[in-house]
Amino acid sequence: MKKILLYFLFLSFLVPVVAKAQFETYKDSVVQLYGVVMSADSLKALPSVSIVVKGRNQGTISSEQGVFSIPILRGDVIEFTSVGYKPKLVTIPKNLEGNQQSMIQLMVEDTVYLPATIIKKRPTREEFERDFVNTKVPDDEQEIARQNLSERNLRALMAAYPRDGREATNYYLKQNAQKYYSAGQLPPQNIFNPLAWAEFIKAWKRGDFKNKSGN
Template sequence: MKYLFGILLLFITAGAYAQQQEKPLVQFSGVVFNSDSVKVIVPYVTITNSSYHNQVFVSDYRGYFSFVAHEQDTLLFTSIGYAPVKMVIPANTNKSYTTRIGIKPQIINLPTFRVFPWATTDEFRKDFLSMKLADDDLEIARKNLERATNRATGNSLARDGQEIQSYWAQNENTTIMNQHSLTPNPLLNPFAWGSLIKEISDGDKSRAATSSSGN
């Protein structure tokens, strides 16, 4: 019985192989294009011959392909971003068959994937409680308008072209106005001497107050 089953299987395999060999060969060629636009060529399309050991062929960068197959073979055209297309080579092709294969673009909506950076809820609670909230727009504007901030920014920034031009024009105006007059000497100004003596006196008093408070 075992030998009879083996002989029967051998006959079935030989019959299928003989039937496959009876199909005439054909040079199958063509171009793959986008079915939504005939002028758009789809390059590097995978072509699988499901009727003959799943042989795989690939079209070139121009969408062109050419290989040997059998009449009535079923071919599957697949490419990323396009829906698969199946076709059967017709019979009586006279050893060659050329065609154009149109494949349609396919949009696949993937499910939403959310990344949760904390392994446990305890880690999330700890990071949330220690998190430092950023200032809102109103607080940032208030800090930018503070006098101390503006003064520090003005002292650190260099003068722009308009400020330099105004300073130069003011000096030129002062020079022109005083070119025919005598420039006053501050050493001969009694008010300047009085101000200097007052500053020295106030400085001595402040130093004396500081030393007395330290004792």
């Protein structure tokens, strides 16, 4: 029982000493940073610059005169950001002497090239009607589908692509039927047959006599 009391008595004296030592160590690592943010080209004070400690939810902004003040720890990384300027990272040295430091941070402008804006006069009614009529409206999906399925495009596809199995089989059977019809005699001459001429003209319009690859 006495050992337990001595143990708790020892802890009661040791804990405050350790806590005080940790507090002194933390207190020594805290640095109050003062500074001014200015533009690098004109040395003009920059207001509303965001000063943030990386990795911690801590930060501040510069005043109208570009002045700022923020408590930090040795070894922290400070980020300076402002619209129209390149961001800047500053690492606080761990061997920094003293608990109060000042700095002057220069910011470099971030050049952004925007497309030129051309201002023209308001068009007259005649100019508007002329441009409206001559403006080409791009085809929608329905119009593109209609053009692809037009008779002209289908004929071009028929002439470019070879016959499939069914077409080749029908063509072969048709040729054999004509050959067997006139077997053992002279084949009929349809040069004077008006019906044959009508079928020939229709076939010629359909493009049946065009050469097809793969035959």
